[in-house]
Amino acid sequence: MTVSWRFSTLADRHRALGSKLEDWSGMGTAWTYDKDANEEYVAIRTKAGLMDVSGLKKVHINGPHASHIIDLATTRDVEKIYPGKSAYACMLNDAGKFTDDCILYRMGPNSWMVVHGSGTGHEELTRAAMGRDVSIRFDDNLHDLSLQGPVAVDFLAKHVPGIRDLNYFHHMQTRLFGFPVMISRTGYTGERGYEIFCRGQDAPAVWDAILEDGANIGIIPTRFTTLDMLRVESYLLFYPYDNSQKYPFENEGPGDTLWELGLDFTVSPGKTGFRGAEEHYRLRGKERFKIFGVLLEGVQPADEGAPVYRDGKKVGVVTCAMYSPLVKKSMGIARLDVDCAVQGTPLEIHNQNGKIKAIAHTLPFDDPKKLKRTAKG
Numbered sequence: 001m002t003v004s005w006r007f008s009t010l011a012d013r014h015r016a017l018g019s020k021l022e023d024w025s026g027m028g029t030a031w032t033y034d035k036d037a038n039e040e041y042v043a044i045r046t047k048a049g050l051m052d053v054s055g056l057k058k059v060h061i062n063g064p065h066a067s068h069i070i071d072l073a074t075t076r077d078v079e080k081i082y083p084g085k086s087a088y089a090c091m092l093n094d095a096g097k098f099t100d101d102c103i104l105y106r107m108g109p110n111s112w113m114v115v116h117g118s119g120t121g122h123e124e125l126t127r128a129a130m131g132r133d134v135s136i137r138f139d140d141n142l143h144d145l146s147l148q149g150p151v152a153v154d155f156l157a158k159h160v161p162g163i164r165d166l167n168y169f170h171h172m173q174t175r176l177f178g179f180p181v182m183i184s185r186t187g188y189t190g191e192r193g194y195e196i197f198c199r200g201q202d203a204p205a206v207w208d209a210i211l212e213d214g215a216n217i218g219i220i221p222t223r224f225t226t227l228d229m230l231r232v233e234s235y236l237l238f239y240p241y242d243n244s245q246k247y248p249f250e251n252e253g254p255g256d257t258l259w260e261l262g263l264d265f266t267v268s269p270g271k272t273g274f275r276g277a278e279e280h281y282r283l284r285g286k287e288r289f290k291i292f293g294v295l296l297e298g299v300q301p302a303d304e305g306a307p308v309y310r311d312g313k314k315v316g317v318v319t320c321a322m323y324s325p326l327v328k329k330s331m332g333i334a335r336l337d338v339d340c341a342v343q344g345t346p347l348e349i350h351n352q353n354g355k356i357k358a359i360a361h362t363l364p365f366d367d368p369k370k371l372k373r374t375a376k377g
Contacts (some may be wrong), residue, residue: 004028006140008054009200010207017221024224025118027055033223038325040222041229044189045326047218048149049226050210053188053195054203058142059122061112063134070104070112073128073275075258077268081106086169086184090258090266091116091124096279097255098263099124100239103186105171115144119239124275143203147210147219148193150372155214156183156194163194168374177209188227190234190366192373229322232333235293235364237261242291242319247305247335249288257283262291262363289316290341293361294349296330299323300356302349308334308358309348315340318349330356331365 006027008014014021018034030052033040043049061069067078074089081087086105093099100119106112114125122138129136147156156163160174160183171184179202187193198206211221231238240246242261244254258264258280267280296302302321307314321332332349340347345360367373 006055008052009143009203010052010054013204013207013221014052017223019223025055025057029055030223031225033221037223037226037229040220040226041324042326043218043220044149044191044222044226044230046150047220048147048152048155048193048214049220049222050207050214051146051148051222051224051226052143052203052207053146053224054143055224056115056117056144057122058139058144058197059114059116059125060137060139061114061125061129061134062110062137063132064110065129065132065134066110066112069125069128069132069134069136070114071274073124074102074104075267075271075274076104077271078104078106080268083108084170084172086171086186088169088266090263091119091121092258092274092276092280093255094276094279095255096276096281096283097257098239098243098261101237101263101266103184105184117239128275141200143198143200145196145198145203145207145210146187146189146193147196148187148189148191149219150192151214151217151219152191152193155210155217155219158213164377167376177206179206181206187373188236189230190236190364190370190373191230192375228320229324232320232322232331233324233364233366235262235333237263237291237333238320242333242335247317247319257287259284260287260289260291287338289335290338291363292334292336292341293363293365294318294321294332294334294336294347294358295361295365296321296332296349296356296358298356299328299330300351300354301330302332302356302358303351306352307350308336308340309350310337310340310345315347327366329365331361333363334360336360 021028102116
């Protein structure tokens with residue numbers, strides 16, 4: 001906790017559930033609760049879970065040059081994002097390598113909010129803003145409560161008019177339990193879900209009201225690390241835990257391309273002029289590895305960082321793994337040699353306590369057409 005300098009107003013709620021508030025991105029975050037994580041995973045996949053993701057960094061960008069800053073710093077075409085719409089984007093360095101991912105929220109003609117994780121998003125935006133007519137403000141009062149799961153919309157529909165009409169990657173300004181909030185149809189679980197942005201002083205009351213009023217339909221509090229189970233199934237990367245910052249190359253410094261991470265879709269078609277654009281396009285076809293799935297035999301999950309072998313040769317590493325009690329399968333996200341990132345390639349996972357047969361498997365494992373998260377009505 002000595003490295004934490006950001007604080008959620010929900011800290012006491014997390015402590016009461018057994019959390020020691022481990023650090024993430026400078027904020028004491030509920031990595032653990034005094035209950036089985038499988039219960040939370042099942043709740044989000046079948047009912048709904050409420051998670052405090054306020055450790056995400058919120059940056060407001062306002063002024064005549066706000067859109068220009070977003071255009072310079074990120075991979076998305078800002079002119080296609082209108083007020084009330086958002087978009088998932090990436091940021092690169094001059095070498096065309098990934099530095100952070102984010103969600104861009106257009107709040108008005110000259111007003112944006114950028115929400116990013118533990119990468120250098122804030123620094124990238126500040127760098128792009130030098131000498132331009134724009135203000136950039138980091139906001140830690142704004143808390144982010146993530147309500148995810150198939151019954152989330154049914155719960156919110158009782159309290160928020162029009163919530164069923166809110167499309168995927170759109171947001172609305174409204175009230176919830178009498179408090180001013182922004183509700184965004186986004187999340188990090190692969191389920192239909194919503195992020196509720198509220199003031200820090202209101203977050204405890206909103207949290208309590210959701211859990212109390214939603215208990216009868218199965219809504220429960222969930223820890224931050226339950227995301228690891230959900231993201232493996234749904235192909236959601238988590239910087240730096242899937243990146244070369246944690247799994248370095250032997251003969252070069254850290255830095256992964258969007259082609260290697262499978263995030264090249266975040267570059268709007270034909271877009272140029274963003275930081276690292278020329279190198280990004282030049283590096284296509286020069287992948288050193290590919291992010292890919294591994295499907296294991298049996299019920300034992302792969303160790304974090306377990307090496308992956310093919311015919312006795314090391315060909316990759318598992319970055320995150322889980323066993324699903326719902327689909328009864330053991331699976332993981334891996335960094336694989338390019339020639340091994342092919343559906344059905346036979347592999348062997350070397351855990352500390354033994355070897356497990358596996359195959360390379362396309363991602364995502366769950367809902368590959370994204371029908372759940374994009375459902376209407």
